[in-house]
Amino acid sequence: MADFHRGFDLLECVSCGLCLEVCPTYDILRDEGSGPRGRILLMGRLASAGSPGEWTHHLDECVGCLACEARCPAGVPYSGMLDHAHESLRARRPERGLAGRMERWALDEMLSDKNRLDRLFRNLRYMQRLGIFALAKMLRLHRLPGLDFLRGLRWMPRLNAPRKAPTARPKAAYYYFRGCVGPHLFAGEDQAARRLLDRLGGYREAKEETCCGAIHRHRGDLEGSRELAKRNIEAFAGEEEVVTTSAGCGAAMKEYGNWLADDPAWAERAREFSQRVRDLSEVMDAKILSTRPCSDPMLYSYEDACHAVHAQGISERPREILDGLATIQRVEMPHADRCCGAGGTWFLDQPELSETMIRSKVEELVASGAEMLVVANPGCRMQWERVLREAGVSAKVAHPAEIWAEHLD
Ligand code: SF4
Ligand code: SF4
Structure with missing residues (x-):
């Protein structure tokens, strides 16, 4: 039996269905296999299946937002189970052509080597300045066989060189x-x-x-x-x-x-x-921030990154510190803690589902009247910036650190 659920007992799930209420993919697809309860059953099937079946698309469609794990009264460790399911699927699927080789190169050669990554991004900044990415998008090169990974250029923000900042100290807190x-x-x-x-x-x-x-x-x-x-x-x-x-x-x-x-x-x-x-x-200590008064605060909305709210239980604290600033005023979106559809690299694999998820969130943002969206995760920020740009919505996107740093006393 594959070891993807080693240490977990699939029977820990008591099939209560409470997780279905918070699952974004179940909300869209309305199919038992596309919710956490069904996926847990499929993980059991994956353990005994010799080769992946057609049904494994239900596992691929999971964005990994962990809303289900946070909601589960039985404490089912969904995150670890999903990791092992991904590992099991990967071992049984052949590498997919150029895209597969690009993925291996990114994982093995780039992400794990900071110096190479620095050089790569330096080159990418030059290429962006020369308009090479804009040209590739205009020519729709991602439609050519083997170049579908170029779809990722839609998410590429304007790349800036590192900015001057206080230097590190050898004996710091x-x-x-x-x-x-x-x-x-x-x-x-x-x-x-x-x-x-x-x-x-x-x-x-x-x-x-x-x-x-x-x-x-x-x-x-x-x-x-x-x-x-x-x-x-x-x-x-x-x-x-x-x-x-x-x-x-x-x-x-x-x-x-x-x-x-x-x-x-x-x-x-x-x-x-x-x-x-x-x-x-x-x-963060709010005491280092200026509380200068402001008669015309900017409306902002706070987006809970899934890996902050569901994985770490962080939600109120950043809002409280932001709310202490007189220059901005919070307006909540009804589903601020629902996944934006970024999911690490999931948006590249599941573009249609990802688009459906973010579009409904954009509607909520526009209805809130917010002029700025604050979110503390680079993947979510790329997703939001891309969709707001394409939808022609003028709200800007910021990380809470940027807002706090602007208010340093
Ligand atoms: S991780 Fe998110 S998308 Fe996946 S089953 Fe759980 S709630 Fe649904
Ligand atoms: S909430 Fe937990 S126990 Fe209930 S169906 Fe979902 S995973 Fe199973």
Whole structure:
């Protein structure tokens, strides 16, 4: 039997169906196989099936938002089960041509090597400035055989070079986990986080930092994610809290203890490391922010990144700190905690479902009257910026760190 549910008992699910109410894909597809309860049954079928059947599309369609796990009264560990299902599916599917090779290259050669990634993004910035991406989009090159991965250019934000920020200090209160692609895609977020951490007692950097492993996990490469986890545990040795601005990275690193629980040489170190991981909002002190009065506050709406609200239980704290600022005023969307359809790299695999999910959220944002959307995860931000651009909605998108840094006293 495949080991994808090793350590889990599929019978822990008592089939109550409470998770169906919060599942975004069930809400759209209205099919038992497209909700968490059905998927758990299919994971059992996957364990005994020799080769993946037609029904495995139900597992592929899961965005991994973890709303079901957060809602489940029986404590079914859906996240870990899904990881192992992805691993099992990946092992049974042949690599898919150029796209498959591109994926392996990105996972093995790029995400896990910060220097290569820095060079890659430097080149991408030049290419963007020369208009090469715009041309590829205009010529619709993604329609050519084997080039469908170029669809991803739709999500590419304007790339900016790293911005000047306070430098790291050797003896600082925090470690800063900058993340792999985030600082390249959103240089302003990275700079804001550094400025805030500098004011909160300073930050150290880990020279050997590498990708958190979340993307490897999404793609079913659990072994690859565990190797990256070990490298980060080594890199961030010490007692300082490890702070990140990315909900996805934070959620992943808080799971290292579980990822490496079966490895006697690493289990204790991984557990200890996970306990030191913090989202920026968890260490943020509102006292460093100016409370200058404002008679005409900008309306903003807060989007809960799934890996903040469902995986880490972070939802109120960032709102409270933002609400302390007089220059902005919050208006809530009815489903602020429903997935935007980004899901790591899921939006590339399931473009239609992803589009349906984000479109309904855009309607809620427009109806709220918000002039700005605040979200603390790079994948969600790319999804929102792309859809607002294409829909001609003028609301801007920001990370809470950028708003806080603008208000440094
Ligand atoms: S992770 Fe999200 S999409 Fe997947 S089954 Fe759970 S609620 Fe549905
Ligand atoms: S809420 Fe939990 S126990 Fe109930 S059907 Fe969903 S996974 Fe099973």
